[in-house]
């Protein structure tokens with residue numbers, strides 16, 4: 001999987017994508033992430049990539065030219081399966097979308113800033129617009145880091161236990177069951193007996209019941225998504 005990211009603040013993406021599971025995915029060559037500074041395609045020697053919006057109003061808009069040139073230059077190297085733009089008015093990200101994107105080969109992600117990007121780029125290049133929730137961030141870098149992380153951990157060979165991503169919350173529209181580790185008794189708070197029974201069928205049943213109960217209580221809406 002190759003992911004290219006266009007941004008005016010590459011520093012925001014460095015740390016989240018350089019540790020833990022993302023580091024492992026990249027070190028193993030299962031995930032390539034290249035962060036490109038949009039100023040490389042700036043319209044002048046001052047590095048300008050944004051301008052005032054037509055019609056007036058506070059806030060700058062990211063200009064067509066740097067974005068179009070960047071997208072065209074990068075696409076010439078590798079045709080993208082999806083060109084993703086992060087925006088609060090996009091489709092809210094969920095596990096199903098992440099699963100679908102994890103099966104693609106080449107993705108380009110565009111991080112907006114200020115008031116966003118010129119609408120014409122959205123119309124003519126962007127294939128998918130994603131929001132990470134109903135709140136407004138100062139840019140698309142954190143959403144991009146979130147999406148790369150969510151995709152990266154699904155790539156075959158990235159997680160140590162090949163099956164573990166299958167049991168995450170939201171796979172099958174269900175929340176994950178509770179988990180416990182040593183000690184069995186912490187200040188009188190005990191681990192459920194069934195988990196120590198060694199009876200795998202019973203343990204599976206218990207986990208399924210817990211998942212159901214938790215989903216019903218916390219996220220009944222997930223049952224309606226089937």
Ligand code: ADE
Nearest residue numbers: 086087088131132136137
């Ligand atoms: N950019 C600003 N806010 C955002 C959000 N909630 N999701 C995706 N991109 C954004």
